[in-house]
Structure formats: structure tokens, C-alpha cells
Amino acid sequence: MNVCLENVMVFGDDFNDIGLFNICGWPVAMGNSIDELKLRSREITETNDNDGVAMILERLCG
Secondary structure: OOOHHHEEEEEEHHHHHHHHHOOEEEEEEEOOOHHHHHHHEEEEEOOOOOOOOHHHHHHOOO
């Protein structure tokens, strides 16, 4: 696959996700994520327990 990283959405909540947030074009922090990720994100969704990933995907996919 030849996908430009600027067109990639990533979800994260902890220190191990910082690298992805730095290189991908649409970083989304979970509501329960560390503050450093929230500052680096383009948007913040609900927590893991409240289906934050599903909420974003449903919005994007209609």
C-alpha cells in the first residue's frame, strides 16, 4: 500500500503512541489519554470504555 502518512488517522492514549502522533496526519487522543497526547492531537474523543474509537469512525463513515 502506498499511503501518505498525512492521510492516516491514529488513536492513542499513552506514551507508546507519541511516535505515531508525531508522524501521522490525524492523531486522535482518547478521553483517558495522557496530557502530552491530548496536546499533540487534532481531536479528542471519548474514553476507551465509552467507545471513543467507534464514535469517530461512525461519524466519518456516516
